[in-house]
Amino acid sequence: MAGFPTVRPRRLRRTPAMRRLVAETHVEPSNLILPMFVKEGLAEPRPISSLPGVVQHSRESLRKAAAEAVHAGVGGIMLFGIPETRDETGSAGADPDGILNVAIRDVVAEVGDATVVMSDLCLDEFTSHGHCGVLAPDGTVDNDATLAAYAELAIAQAAAGAHVLGPSGMMDGQIGVVRRALDEAGYPEVALLAYAVKYASAFFGPFREAVESALVGDRKAYQQDPAGNIREALREVALDIEEGADMVMVKPALPYLDVVTKVAAAVDVPVAAYQVSGEYAMVEAAVANGWLDRDKVVLETLTSIRRAGASMILTYWAVDAARLLRA
Ligand code: PBG
Numbered sequence: 001m002a003g004f005p006t007v008r009p010r011r012l013r014r015t016p017a018m019r020r021l022v023a024e025t026h027v028e029p030s031n032l033i034l035p036m037f038v039k040e041g042l043a044e045p046r047p048i049s050s051l052p053g054v055v056q057h058s059r060e061s062l063r064k065a066a067a068e069a070v071h072a073g074v075g076g077i078m079l080f081g082i083p084e085t086r087d088e089t090g091s092a093g094a095d096p097d098g099i100l101n102v103a104i105r106d107v108v109a110e111v112g113d114a115t116v117v118m119s120d121l122c123l124d125e126f127t128s129h130g131h132c133g134v135l136a137p138d139g140t141v142d143n144d145a146t147l148a149a150y151a152e153l154a155i156a157q158a159a160a161g162a163h164v165l166g167p168s169g170m171m172d173g174q175i176g177v178v179r180r181a182l183d184e185a186g187y188p189e190v191a192l193l194a195y196a197v198k199y200a201s202a203f204f205g206p207f208r209e210a211v212e213s214a215l216v217g218d219r220k221a222y223q224q225d226p227a228g229n230i231r232e233a234l235r236e237v238a239l240d241i242e243e244g245a246d247m248v249m250v251k252p253a254l255p256y257l258d259v260v261t262k263v264a265a266a267v268d269v270p271v272a273a274y275q276v277s278g279e280y281a282m283v284e285a286a287v288a289n290g291w292l293d294r295d296k297v298v299l300e301t302l303t304s305i306r307r308a309g310a311s312m313i314l315t316y317w318a319v320d321a322a323r324l325l326r327a
Contacts, residue, residue, distance in 0.1 A: 029073035029322035050206035076116035090126030104160035130215035132169035151181035179244035194245035203278030264309025
């Protein structure tokens with residue numbers, strides 16, 4: 001049957017040059033943000049078994065790895081601190097000599113403005129019970145008491161030199177309180193990346209090992225229900241933007257790409273997605289079994305998250321991916 005099919009989409013897939021010409025989704029190293037862990041008192045970096053290839057850094061190895069990440073061209077670094085001792089209220093978080101604040105100073109001294117230095121603004125790494133806030137007498141997380149603690153964390157992190165703070169605790173009003181605290185303390189230039197849409201996800205599992213969190217219970221009373229509706233997600237981002245968020249995040253990424261797309265369509269600020277520890281562990285486990293091609297799968301996941309509408313991606317593969325993209 002000559003002349004049929006008349007429509008041949010394969011024409012545009014025929015050669016690498018043709019595919020490159022029509023490609024609409026690009027991943028650049030500058031789109032990638034590397035989460036990094038630093039542990040107080042460590043002399044040597046220590047592997048995290050459920051995140052092969054990721055380590056808890058010592059202060060020294062963190063500086064070196066941050067410089068390497070800059071060299072690879074990553075867009076940013078997100079720092080998480082693991083203190084030697086924890087208490088009920090997470091007091092090490094606001095202590096200028098607390099590990100996270102010390103690490104922010106170290107990294108900023110090392111890399112300056114060559115990349116964007118971000119810090120996780122939450123209490124879970126610092127509390128003995130592992131919750132993202134301070135507890136009320138009945139054991140629930142006390143929203144408003146936690147807000148006061150976040151204001152102190154914010155000022156400590158800004159004083160340490162962080163360029164961007166990432167409030168990740170899912171307390172109501174956290175962005176407004178943190179923004180006001182920063183402005184009043186003389187840090188109007190410090191930006192906020194709001195973890196606006198964050199699900200109570202089982203994909204955070206390996207992260208708990210990474211930060212040695214002994215979480216009692218779960219986070220379902222403050223993180224969102226995976227079965228919750230999209231309007232709830234859009235309301236969270238709208239509130240955060242109204243309260244002063246400069247950028248908003250959806251987390252996790254791959255299982256929530258529908259949410260990324262709808263958030264990106266609804267807002268006029270940059271949208272980030274966090275490819276979380278469980279997403280990384282899942283692929284690494286399959287790679288270790290010889291079941292997946294690591295480099296191809298990594299780039300495919302990042303491309304998909306960008307295609308869904310994220311401008312930035314937090315990913316434990318940031319440096320590896322940046323190198324692959326430049327190769
Ligand atoms: C909270 C925080 C968590 C993650 C990032 N920030 C843990 C949680 O909310 O339970 C998880 C990141 C990951 O799984 O890679 N400080």
